[in-house]
Amino acid sequence: MAKPTLMDVAAAAGVSYATADRVLNRRGGVAEKSVLRVLAAIEQLGYTRDVTAANLARGRSYNYAFLIPAQAGAFFGEMRAAVKAEAKARASQRINITIEEVPAFNSDGLAEVLESCIDRDLSGICLVAIDSPRVRKAIQALRAKDVFVLTLVADTQSNSRDAYIGLDNLAAGRTAGRVLSLASRDGGVVLPIAGSLDAADHALRFKGFKQAIAFDVTVLPVIESFDRPENVAEAVRNTLEAHPNLTGIYSIGSGQNGLFIALSEVQKSATYQRPVVVLHDLVGSVRTALTIGLVDAVIDQKPDQQIARALDAMKALSDGETLPADFGTIVPSLYFQDNMPPAPADGPEQGPSL
Amino acid sequence: MAKPTLMDVAAAAGVSYATADRVLNRRGGVAEKSVLRVLAAIEQLGYTRDVTAANLARGRSYNYAFLIPAQAGAFFGEMRAAVKAEAKARASQRINITIEEVPAFNSDGLAEVLESCIDRDLSGICLVAIDSPRVRKAIQALRAKDVFVLTLVADTQSNSRDAYIGLDNLAAGRTAGRVLSLASRDGGVVLPIAGSLDAADHALRFKGFKQAIAFDVTVLPVIESFDRPENVAEAVRNTLEAHPNLTGIYSIGSGQNGLFIALSEVQKSATYQRPVVVLHDLVGSVRTALTIGLVDAVIDQKPDQQIARALDAMKALSDGETLPADFGTIVPSLYFQDNMPPAPADGPEQGPSL
DNA sequence: CATTTTTTGATATACGTCTATCATTTTGAG
DNA sequence: CTCAAAATGATAGACGTATATCAAAAAATG
Numbered sequence: 001m002a003k004p005t006l007m008d009v010a011a012a013a014g015v016s017y018a019t020a021d022r023v024l025n026r027r028g029g030v031a032e033k034s035v036l037r038v039l040a041a042i043e044q045l046g047y048t049r050d051v052t053a054a055n056l057a058r059g060r061s062y063n064y065a066f067l068i069p070a071q072a073g074a075f076f077g078e079m080r081a082a083v084k085a086e087a088k089a090r091a092s093q094r095i096n097i098t099i100e101e102v103p104a105f106n107s108d109g110l111a112e113v114l115e116s117c118i119d120r121d122l123s124g125i126c127l128v129a130i131d132s133p134r135v136r137k138a139i140q141a142l143r144a145k146d147v148f149v150l151t152l153v154a155d156t157q158s159n160s161r162d163a164y165i166g167l168d169n170l171a172a173g174r175t176a177g178r179v180l181s182l183a184s185r186d187g188g189v190v191l192p193i194a195g196s197l198d199a200a201d202h203a204l205r206f207k208g209f210k211q212a213i214a215f216d217v218t219v220l221p222v223i224e225s226f227d228r229p230e231n232v233a234e235a236v237r238n239t240l241e242a243h244p245n246l247t248g249i250y251s252i253g254s255g256q257n258g259l260f261i262a263l264s265e266v267q268k269s270a271t272y273q274r275p276v277v278v279l280h281d282l283v284g285s286v287r288t289a290l291t292i293g294l295v296d297a298v299i300d301q302k303p304d305q306q307i308a309r310a311l312d313a314m315k316a317l318s319d320g321e322t323l324p325a326d327f328g329t330i331v332p333s334l335y336f337q338d339n340m341p342p343a344p345a346d347g348p349e350q351g352p353s354l
Numbered sequence: 355m356a357k358p359t360l361m362d363v364a365a366a367a368g369v370s371y372a373t374a375d376r377v378l379n380r381r382g383g384v385a386e387k388s389v390l391r392v393l394a395a396i397e398q399l400g401y402t403r404d405v406t407a408a409n410l411a412r413g414r415s416y417n418y419a420f421l422i423p424a425q426a427g428a429f430f431g432e433m434r435a436a437v438k439a440e441a442k443a444r445a446s447q448r449i450n451i452t453i454e455e456v457p458a459f460n461s462d463g464l465a466e467v468l469e470s471c472i473d474r475d476l477s478g479i480c481l482v483a484i485d486s487p488r489v490r491k492a493i494q495a496l497r498a499k500d501v502f503v504l505t506l507v508a509d510t511q512s513n514s515r516d517a518y519i520g521l522d523n524l525a526a527g528r529t530a531g532r533v534l535s536l537a538s539r540d541g542g543v544v545l546p547i548a549g550s551l552d553a554a555d556h557a558l559r560f561k562g563f564k565q566a567i568a569f570d571v572t573v574l575p576v577i578e579s580f581d582r583p584e585n586v587a588e589a590v591r592n593t594l595e596a597h598p599n600l601t602g603i604y605s606i607g608s609g610q611n612g613l614f615i616a617l618s619e620v621q622k623s624a625t626y627q628r629p630v631v632v633l634h635d636l637v638g639s640v641r642t643a644l645t646i647g648l649v650d651a652v653i654d655q656k657p658d659q660q661i662a663r664a665l666d667a668m669k670a671l672s673d674g675e676t677l678p679a680d681f682g683t684i685v686p687s688l689y690f691q692d693n694m695p696p697a698p699a700d701g702p703e704q705g706p707s708l
Numbered sequence: 709c710a711t712t713t714t715t716t717g718a719t720a721t722a723c724g725t726c727t728a729t730c731a732t733t734t735t736g737a738g
Numbered sequence: 739c740t741c742a743a744a745a746t747g748a749t750a751g752a753c754g755t756a757t758a759t760c761a762a763a764a765a766a767t768g
Contacts (some may be wrong), residue, residue: 003415004451005724017749021726031735031745051446052406053724057755095359155468165394172693180535182630182650185601212692247539276536296536331695334688338528341685350642359754370717375756383767385715407754702738 004045011043023051044156061094064314066152066307067113067127069104073254074283075303076104076128079153081344082304085310095315107132114138117147124148124314126165129156136160148317150310150328153301154201162317165310165328167199167301172332173208174250176278178332179297180248183276188247191239191275191350192222193232195253205252205280217247225255225277232258240266240275247291251279256286263294282335290337300333363508367395378403385672405673411632415448418668420472420506420661421467423458427608428637429657430458430482433507435698436658440665449669461486467663468492471501478502478668483510490514501525502671504664504682505653508555516671519664521655523555525688527562527606530632533651534602534690535568542601545593545629546576549607559606559634571601579609586612594620594629605633610640617648636689644691654687659697663681 010020015034022030025037030038041047055061066083069076087097099118103109110127111134117125118141125142129135129151139149139160148162155164180190193211194202206222213219220243223235236259240246249258256279266274277295279286289295301339309330313323335341364374369388376384377392384392395401396687408467409415418436423430441451454471457463464481465488472495473477479496483489483505492512493503502516509518534544546563555699558578567573574597577589590613593601603615610633620628635639643649663684667677688694 005446007724018748019746022746024551025726027727029745034745039753048445050410050448050724053410056404056407056410056723056755057725057727059726059753091402094357094404094406127402137565168693171693175690178690179536182533183539187536187537204524208692324732326696333692334690334693336529336532337689339522339525339530339686339688342683343678360756372718373716376716379756381757383715388715405752407723408756410725411754411756413723413756 002327003050004047006047009038009041009045009047013037033182049133050301055094062124062315062318063094063096063098063120063122064093064126064311065098065100065117066123066310067100067110067125068100069128070101071104073301074285075254075281078283078344079303079307082307085304085344086307090311093312095307097311102127105130107135107258111135111138113222114142118145122147123318124150124308126150126152126314128153129161130154131156141255148314150313152306152310156171161262163313163323163328165313165330167201167305167330167332169204170208170211171204172280173210174212174299175208175299175332175334176250176297177209177212177250177276178207180250180276181212181217183213184217184247187216187218189220189235189243189245190248190250191220191243191246193235193249193251193253193259194224194257196224196226197222202252209250209252217335222252225258227255229255229258229261233262234258236262237265246275248276248278251277254281256289260285260289260294263289287340287343290340293337296336298335300335301330301331306330357404358401360401360403360639363392363395363399363401363621365416366399366586367391391519396617409424409448415450416464416478416669416672417452417474417476418480418665419448419452419471420664421454421456421464421479423482424455425458428639429635430635432698433657433661434634434662439658440661444665451663451665453624456481459484461489465489465492468496472499476501476516477672478504480488480504480506480664480668482507483515484508485510489585502668504667506660506664512637514522517667517677517682519660519667519684521555521686523558523685524562524565526634526655527564528560528607529562529564529653529686529688530559530604530651531563533567533632534604535566535571536631537650538568538571538601541570541597542570543574544602545573545574545590545597545600547589547603547605547613548576548578550578550580551576553607556606563606576606581609583609583612587616588612589617591619602627602630602632605631608635610643611678614639614643614648617643636694638665641694644694647691650690652689654689655684656687660684684692 006020006024007017010017013020015038019030019034020038022033044176068080068083083097083099100113102113109131110130111132114135115138136156143149150162151164152182153166155166158164184190192206194206197203197206210219220239223232227231263277278297278299279295280299282298282300286298290298316323360374360378361371367374369392372390374383374392376416377389416490422434422437437451437453444451454467461484464484465486469490469492479501490510497503505515506517507520509520512518538544544567546560548560551557551560564573574593577586579586617631632651632653633649635655636652638652640652644652667681670677
């Protein structure tokens with residue numbers, strides 16, 4: 001028996017197609033007993049609406065926009081590539097995706113783009129949030145127009161968006177702490193390096209890190225790089241000087257160049273045993289560092305999976321479903337040289353398919 | 355401008371809808387120059403076929419079957435739940451999925467079910483392979499009828515199926531080796547426990563393990579449990595007796611009960627420092643063990659992701675696409691207490707949606 | 709040029725649903 | 739019982755594509 005159609009349901013319920021349709025689409029004006037009979041028939045036949053046919057009839061397509069920060073490191077580059085890949089994959093399913101470049105670290109720039117989206121007939125928008133009154137206001141304006149707003153990677157206030165898709169930073173920090181604790185079994189000394197502890201994500205990671213670190217491991221005062229590679233290289237050099245027995249380094253943020261420089265010096269000099277190094281985000285340069293053994297473990301937030309998840313979330317919201325509570329939580333992945341996933345390939349253009 | 359339709363393409367190419375259709379669907383009998391004009395129009399307008407409308411018109415739906423071993427431990431239970439979840443999620447997209455129970459470890463039983471599938475009008479089938487002549491023959495018969503056959507978790511000969519979706523066992527073993535090496539920095543002694551090294555997956559994991567283990571770490575002779583918990587408990591006890599300084603245990607296979615028993619004895623006695631324990635598959639009991647700190651790290655093969663991947667693969671094959679080379683390779687995930695993903699919830703039944 | 713062959717156009721029906729309209733039946737109130 | 743209100747039925751057009759048929763036009767053949 002083929003999949004039942006609404007016609008079958010109507011027949012089974014002993015009503016006309018029109019009535020079955022009125023029930024299914026809650027158009028009202030149907031007697032209670034008829035409603036029940038239709039619902040019973042739906043239940044009994046296991047009817048599910050063919051959403052593809054429904055969308056076709058409604059002339060409905062899903063328009064989503066991603067606002068991705070421009071040129072802010074390799075991470076967002078991968079993110080952009082992932083969006084493009086998903087856009088292509090879903091194009092044949094009436095899902096249209098556009099990417100808007102947004103100036104990095106600039107809340108007014110972000111707000112401006114958001115404001116320009118208001119009359120673009122979008123059903124959802126996905127942004128890397130920077131909190132500011134103007135941004136919040138723009139988001140509210142969009143949501144008032146029934147545009148779903150998701151935050152990605154970085155969140156705003158939780159009541160001002162529909163969902164947040166992003167890394168569980170506390171778990172990420174704990175994982176780092178666990179690895180360095182394992183690697184410093186009988187006590188040890190570890191150095192945390194952050195971009196800035198004022199950034200919410202870095203602070204959370206650091207908090208988790210301290211939670212998970214073993215009691216007999218000494219955590220040195222955290223170094224804040226403020227995105228200046230020289231600072232990091234210098235600080236790592238000094239620390240190694242002062243603590244030749246350093247067992248671990250946790251680089252909490254991005255911008256790893258300074259760290260790489262200092263580490264390769266250590267590797268060459270061979271005066272010290274290299275500490276175990278844990279850092280974040282498996283982008284190109286980090287991938288290389290892991291491959292050649294300059295660092296040991298990488299905590300990744302799987303940008304491609306985040307994009308896919310964000311799209312699934314927006315589609316679900318558009319279809320009137322509600323999201324499970326922890327839908328947006330991305331569990332940190334831990335990669336060694338040994339279980340690195342293959343690098344994302346920007347596949348060649350495909351011709352029109354059959 | 356809305357998404358272009360084939361009508362738009364025909365108009366742009368200056369031909370009729372019928373001709374554009376003939377080109378798109380390779381029906382033949384079209385002059386070379388017309389073909390070129392249509393293709394140019396497709397290119398220029400960025401036309402992509404609306405597959406949902408196409409499937410609707412074709413009356414096409416995708417019928418897939420999953421053959422999952424019955425009652426063979428919690429792992430396949432999770433797998434079955436994942437299939438059910440995906441089945442529900444894709445029901446509205448003309449994808450029908452059935453689950454067939456297959457007797458565990460029984461190649462004839464598997465073959466029988468396979469043979470019964472031959473005239474069921476399936477477009478794809480997914481099984482946990484057990485190699486035997488009869489199974490191979492059944493698979494060939496299916497493929498001869500244009501049914502795509504994927505293997506899951508366990509493979510057959512690579513030329514006898516369309517794709518294999520499964521864990522990269524070598525990488526999994528290497529990852530375990532890496533963790534135990536990290537945890538045994540200045541030398542150490544580690545104990546590998548396998549179900550049976552005759553099983554291809556266990557052998558591969560063990561091979562990877564040895565590859566990644568540090569040179570100054572001693573690997574004790576591997577214990578083979580042959581799925582008897584008592585053996586494992588006994589062997590672990592003896593090993594701890596003989597090597598009070600044991601730094602790590604790698605449990606290569608499933609059936610962890612014996613290990614858990616021995617470990618909880620150690621935990622209580624407090625005579626030894628508990629070795630670092632790495633094992634496989636984050637099923638219920640393992641999850642508990644990880645939570646209470648009985649074990650340290652779990653390598654997971656993400657059954658839910660495997661199911662999703664398998665479905666994507668079958669759908670892609672059905673649509674005439676070719677799969678990327680490493681499509682089926684599942685990268686092992688490493689979980690600590692700290693980054694455990696939430697347990698899969700068997701969500702409550704949802705009423706008919708809007 | 710006449711004839712056959714190839715190519716093209718026009719058009720109809722179908723897929724499962726949405727939306728709308730109009731006619732008809734049933735129900736409830738007075 | 740009468741009349742309005744509520745409920746139901748019947749049906750048509752649309753969405754974008756697939757598939758088929760038949761006639762008309764263009765090209766190739768002799």
